[in-house]
Amino acid sequence: MNISTDDFGSAADPGTLSRLRHQLGLAADAEGLLDVAFTTVDSPVGPLLLAATPKGLVRVAYAIEDHDRVLDTLARQVSPRVLRAPKRLDMAARELEEYFQGQRRGFDLPLDLSLSRGFRLLVQQQLPSIGYGQTRSYRQVAELVGNPKAVRAVGTACATNPLPVVLPCHRVLRSDGTPGGYAGGTAAKTTLLSLEAA
Incomplete structure (x- = not known):
């Protein structure tokens, strides 16, 4: 052409x-x-x-x-x-x-997960199992992937998630319930959690 x-x-x-x-x-x-x-x-x-x-x-x-x-x-x-x-x-x-708009609770998109490997990929693939409007602690996610002591590594996997929102790392919080870090900033994480709680 x-x-x-x-x-x-x-x-x-x-x-x-x-x-x-x-x-x-x-x-x-x-x-x-x-x-x-x-x-x-x-x-x-x-x-x-x-x-x-x-x-x-x-x-x-x-x-x-x-x-x-x-x-x-x-x-x-x-x-x-x-x-x-x-x-x-x-x-x-x-x-x-x-x-x-609150009309969708999960995503049905084909994903290319080639930007993540190893433990990070394992964690990121588990994130959609945290249901809409629910949260888990970094420790609970570490337990979910079979490595309860890997709390910091779970935090790194969430921080390096190439598909935030779609792979909902915003649903992972500190054990005291505070948001913790987020690629889009704490305000974005709080906004997503509020949207899902509505």
């Missing part, structure tokens, strides 16, 4: 860049040249970056994580062929919107 600026009007047209990106994304996807598609969506916890490979959703990132830095990391760890292509993320965007 050939794309020329004649197809989109003058460069001064405010919509030109957006249309060019869209066409480029479609063309790259059609040619099998798109390894990582991304988009951003608005949410009650701020703008979220969503990224997917052909296997599934690979990354959800908060603005506090610096979206440009996250994209750079994806280009190094997954593939340099990263392009804004919102269409590939329509399902993820829709499910997240339903979650934030």
Whole structure:
């Protein structure tokens, strides 16, 4: 597919860049040249970056994580062929919107878990077993994965979770019930917990 600026009007047209990106994304996807598609969506916890490979959703990132830095990391760890292509993320965007509106309690998305390995991956795969509106302590999660003494390692696994919200590490709290750390910040964690408690 050939794309020329004649197809989109003058460069001064405010919509030109957006249309060019869209066409480029479609063309790259059609040619099998798109390894990582991304988009951003608005949410009650701020703008979220969503990224997917052909296997599934690979990354959800908060603005506090610096979206440009996250994209750079994806280009190094997954593939340099990263392009804004919102269409590939329509399902993820829709499910997240339903979650934030209180209409969805779990996610039915294909996931690409290639950014995590070993114990971290084991912990992250168990996070969806913590039901909507429920919480567990770091110690309880350590027990759940069969290593009760690995409380700090569970904390690290939650802190490095590449798919927050979808793999609900926000449901893991300190043993005294306080939120603890969170990739999106304590305010985001509290917002998610409040949303689920409503």
